Amino acid sequence: MDPVIFAREQLDFEPDPWQVEVLLSPANRxxxxxxxxAGKSTTTAIVALHTAHFRPGSLVLLVSPSLRQSSExxxxxxxxxxxxxxxPRLTEDNKLSFALENGSRVVSLPGxxxxxxxxxxxxxxxxxxxxRVPDALYYSIRPMLAVSGGRLIxxxxxxxKRGHFFEAWTEGGDDWQRIKIPAPRCPRITPEFLEQERRAIGDWWFEQEYMCEFRQATDSVFRYDDVMGAVSEDVPLLFAPPVTRTAAGLDDDVFPLFDEATE
Ligand SMILES: Nc1ncnc2c1ncn2[C@@H]1O[C@H](COP(=O)(O)OP(=O)(O)OP(=O)(O)O)[C@@H](O)[C@H]1O
Ligand SMILES: [Mg+2]
Known part of the structure; x- marks a missing residue:
């Protein structure tokens, strides 16, 4: 079933235009x-339920920095x-997971x-x-998807300006579909509220929390742009890159595992 019709007719939820785009997105990444x-958790909760309901036997994992957030x-x-x-009748039902009669499971996990x-x-x-999800967790998720051909949101x-979310957003290339929704595009957030927030929390937080802008981490010794500006392809490496080995059956490109000794 079309996920937008599913949202409207079965869940009584009227998605914003960008939420329609998310619900209809065919992107695997x-x-x-x-x-x-803005409504991102609400929208992806519908995507999760739609997947479990209409794809029998599917496994949906909800990950976040903490179990409390995943369970939200x-x-x-x-x-x-x-x-x-x-x-549908549930064959498993507890605080952290449920399973449907069709064999699908939805599981919330700690970070x-x-x-x-x-x-x-x-x-x-x-x-x-x-x-805010640790990079190590993200790197352990990716190989599982390589085998299942599963979807990652x-x-x-x-x-x-750090971490896998920033890197995927800025350097992830065409592998990813990107949707950016600053607060002024959310019909439930008023300009008055935003002005008040900017005054209360200051530009650094405001730009990130409401305007979707990646700001330099406050505790960095060097600014990200300065470090990137100092990087040159023309200068030979002082040391050889770490030796890599590959997880069974996967390409080097998909999942290089750094040799523990050289990491
Ligand atoms: N299309 C919609 N129509 C009406 N209410 C909506 C819609 N989308 C989201 N909401 C409401 O907006 C509020 C915020 O939604 P949600 O928690 O999904 O946002 P979020 O982007 O995940 O927020 P946060 O960054 O705080 O985690 C919730 O009360 C949710 O019910
Ligand atoms: Mg949320």
């Missing part, structure tokens, strides 16, 4: 750089599940690498507050 309170997203998914007229390694071949991984407000 999707970046949502959106203002606080999970609650949005179960909230929509409860709204369904013909709510630790060890936990995610216990799952295999997810159809969809949604990373909430991605700018990263959503966040910016948090410094």
């Amino acid at each position: 999707l970046l949502l750089n959106c203002s606080r309170q 997203l999970f609650k949005k998914v179960t909230g929509f599940l409860d709204a369904l007229d013909d709510r 630790t690498e060890a936990t995610i390694r216990g799952f295999s071949a997810p159809d969809l991984v949604i990373e909430d507050e991605a700018a 990263l959503m966040s407000t910016p948090f410094g």
Whole structure:
């Protein structure tokens, strides 16, 4: 079923135009750089439920910096599940996960690498507050997707010019579809509120929390732009790059594992 019709008719949810774009996106790699309170968790909760409901046997993982945040997203998914007229019977139902009769599962996970390694071949991984999710966790998610051909959605407000969300947004190339929604594009956030916020929290926070702009981390010794400006392709490396080995069955390009000794 069309996810927009699913949202409107079965969940009684009227998506904003950008939320329609997210719901209809065919992208296997999707970046949502959106203002606080724009509605990103709500939208991806619908994507999660739609996947579980209409793709039997699918595994959907919800990841975030902490279990508390993942379970907030999970609650949005179960909230929509409860709204369904013909709510499917659950074969597993607890605070952190549920399974549908069709064999699909939705699981919320803490932001630790060890936990995610216990799952295999997810159809969809949604990373909430991605700018604050440890890179090690992100790098352990990616190979699972290589095997399953699963979908990856990263959503966040910016948090410094650092980390995998920033890198995917700025250097991830055509592999990613990018959707940027600053607060003025959200119909539920008023210009008056935004003016008040800018005064209260200052430019550095305001630009990131509401305007989707990556700002230099305040604790960096050097500015990101200065470091990047000093990098030159013409200068030979002082040391050889680390030796890489590959995870079984994967390309070097997809998932290089740094040799622990040289890391
Ligand atoms: N299309 C919509 N129509 C009405 N309300 C909406 C819509 N989209 C989102 N909301 C409401 O806006 C609020 C914020 O939504 P949500 O939590 O999804 O935003 P968010 O971008 O994840 O915010 P945060 O950055 O704080 O995590 C919620 O109360 C949600 O119900
Ligand atoms: Mg959210």
